[in-house]
Amino acid sequence: MIYADNAATTKMSPVALAAMLPALEDNYGNPSSLHSVGQHAAELLQSAREAMARCLNCKPREILFTSGGSEADNQALLSAAELGRLKGKKHIISTAFEHHAVLHSLKRLEKQGFEVTLLPVGPTGTVTAQQVKEAIRPDTCLVTVMYANNEIGSILPIEEIGAVCREAGVLFHTDAVQATGHLPIDVKAQHIDMLSLSGHKFHGPKGVGALYVRQGVPITSLIEGGAQERGKRAGTENVPGIAAMAAALEDACAHMEENRAKVTALRDKLIAGLSQIPHSALNGDPVNRLPGNVNFCFEGIEGESLLLLLDDAGICASSGSACTSGSLDPSHVLLAIGRPHEVAHGSLRLSLSEWNQPWEIDHILREVPRVVAYLRSMSPVWKDLESGKKQFML
Structure with missing residues (x-):
C-alpha cells in the first residue's frame, strides 16, 4: 500500500520507537514517586521536556504535556477565556477554517456569553495580520489562528499576527498540530503565547501532545486530581509516549x-x-x-x-x-x-x-x-x- 494520508497520522519512526521501549521496559516507574525507579522516570520526563523546549525555543517549564492536540487546543482556549472573563473581556478572534477542536470550543464559549469573530480566509485559505488588527477590540481576550491548515495546507503569517497581538496586549494561540516538525517554529520570535502540538503528526505515537504556554500566562486545569504538570494537568504522565514524542520532534527538526x-x-x-x-x-x-x-x-x-x-x-x-x-x-x-x-x-x-x-x-x-x-x-x-x-x- 502507498500511504498518502500523513496529515491524519504518521508511522512511528525508528527513533521514536527506540526512545519508547526503554521507558516501557526499564524506566516504568511513576515520575511522581520518590524512590529511585520513579526518579529515573522523572529524569526521562525532564529530558523530554528539555528536548521539546529546544525545538520550540522556549523554557522547559513552559511545556505542558497533554493527550494530544485537541486537549491542548481546548485548554488554551478555555484558559484564555477564563482570564478574559475575570477582566471583563469576552471577545475572541479566530478564522472560519480552524480545526474542530478550536471551532467546537468556541461554540461552547459562545454559549457562555463570549462573542466570537471568525475571519474570512479567502480563496487561497489565509488571513492577514491587518485583518486581525482591524478585528481586535478593547474587549478582545484572545486571538487563535492555526499555523497551517490541516486540510488544504495553507500556511498562515503567524509571526506577523503574533506581533499585532503582542502590540495590542492580546493573548495569541496557534494550533500548530500540522506545522510542528515540518516547519521551523520559534515561539519567542513569532510572539506566540500558546501553541498546541500532537506527537503522531511527526512520527511520534498517538495519544500524546503538548501545549506551550509562555511563562506568566495563567492556565486553567481541565483535569483535576494530582499535582502533575505543575498542577495544571492531573494524571500520571505518559512517560513512554512523551519520550517517544520528544525524540521524534528532535529528529524531525534535525532533518x-x-x-x-x-x-x-x-x-x-x-x-x-x-x-x-x-x-x-x-x-x-x-x-x-x-x-x-x-x-x-x-x-x-x-x-x-x-x-x-x-x-x-x-x-x-x-x-x-x-x-x-x-x-x-x-x-x-x-x-x-x-x-x-x-x-x-x-x-x-x-x-x-x-x-x-x-x-x-x-x-x-x-x-x-x-x-x-x-x-x-x-x-x-x-x-x-x-x-x-x-x-x-x-
Missing part, C-alpha cells in the same frame, strides 16, 4: 530542511500531474503551503467513492480531516474558501512524508485520473455537465 526539500519536490510533481485532469482545482495556496499537502476538487464525483476505489488501487488517501471523515457534510474548510457544496463533495487530500518515494507519486498519477474518469462515466451529474444542462463550476 527538517532535507525532508522539506524532498517532500516539496514530490508534492509539486503530484500537483502538476493532477492539474492535468479536466475540471479539477487545487485547494489552498499554490506555493505557501505545507511541504506534503496536496488537496484537489474534482467536479462531478463523490469523494467517498474516490477514496474507496483508490484504496482498491493500493493508495491510502482522505477527503479532508480524519476527525470528520464519517460526516456526510462537505468540508467546512472548502466551503470557507468558496467551493460550492457540489464541488466540495468531490475532494481528495493526499499528504506525503519523507518516506514516500518517486515511484509512488507515479503510481498515484496513473490511478487518480483513471478512477476520476471511471466515476465520471457513471455519474448523471457529469452527463448533465457534459451535455450543457448544468454549468461547470471548475
Whole structure:
C-alpha cells in the first residue's frame, strides 16, 4: 500500500520507537514517586521536556504535556477565556477554517456569553495580520489562528499576527498540530503565547501532545486530581509516549530542511500531474503551503467513492480531516474558501512524508485520473455537465 494520508497520522519512526521501549521496559516507574525507579522516570520526563523546549525555543517549564492536540487546543482556549472573563473581556478572534477542536470550543464559549469573530480566509485559505488588527477590540481576550491548515495546507503569517497581538496586549494561540516538525517554529520570535502540538503528526505515537504556554500566562486545569504538570494537568504522565514524542520532534527538526526539500519536490510533481485532469482545482495556496499537502476538487464525483476505489488501487488517501471523515457534510474548510457544496463533495487530500518515494507519486498519477474518469462515466451529474444542462463550476 502507498500511504498518502500523513496529515491524519504518521508511522512511528525508528527513533521514536527506540526512545519508547526503554521507558516501557526499564524506566516504568511513576515520575511522581520518590524512590529511585520513579526518579529515573522523572529524569526521562525532564529530558523530554528539555528536548521539546529546544525545538520550540522556549523554557522547559513552559511545556505542558497533554493527550494530544485537541486537549491542548481546548485548554488554551478555555484558559484564555477564563482570564478574559475575570477582566471583563469576552471577545475572541479566530478564522472560519480552524480545526474542530478550536471551532467546537468556541461554540461552547459562545454559549457562555463570549462573542466570537471568525475571519474570512479567502480563496487561497489565509488571513492577514491587518485583518486581525482591524478585528481586535478593547474587549478582545484572545486571538487563535492555526499555523497551517490541516486540510488544504495553507500556511498562515503567524509571526506577523503574533506581533499585532503582542502590540495590542492580546493573548495569541496557534494550533500548530500540522506545522510542528515540518516547519521551523520559534515561539519567542513569532510572539506566540500558546501553541498546541500532537506527537503522531511527526512520527511520534498517538495519544500524546503538548501545549506551550509562555511563562506568566495563567492556565486553567481541565483535569483535576494530582499535582502533575505543575498542577495544571492531573494524571500520571505518559512517560513512554512523551519520550517517544520528544525524540521524534528532535529528529524531525534535525532533518527538517532535507525532508522539506524532498517532500516539496514530490508534492509539486503530484500537483502538476493532477492539474492535468479536466475540471479539477487545487485547494489552498499554490506555493505557501505545507511541504506534503496536496488537496484537489474534482467536479462531478463523490469523494467517498474516490477514496474507496483508490484504496482498491493500493493508495491510502482522505477527503479532508480524519476527525470528520464519517460526516456526510462537505468540508467546512472548502466551503470557507468558496467551493460550492457540489464541488466540495468531490475532494481528495493526499499528504506525503519523507518516506514516500518517486515511484509512488507515479503510481498515484496513473490511478487518480483513471478512477476520476471511471466515476465520471457513471455519474448523471457529469452527463448533465457534459451535455450543457448544468454549468461547470471548475
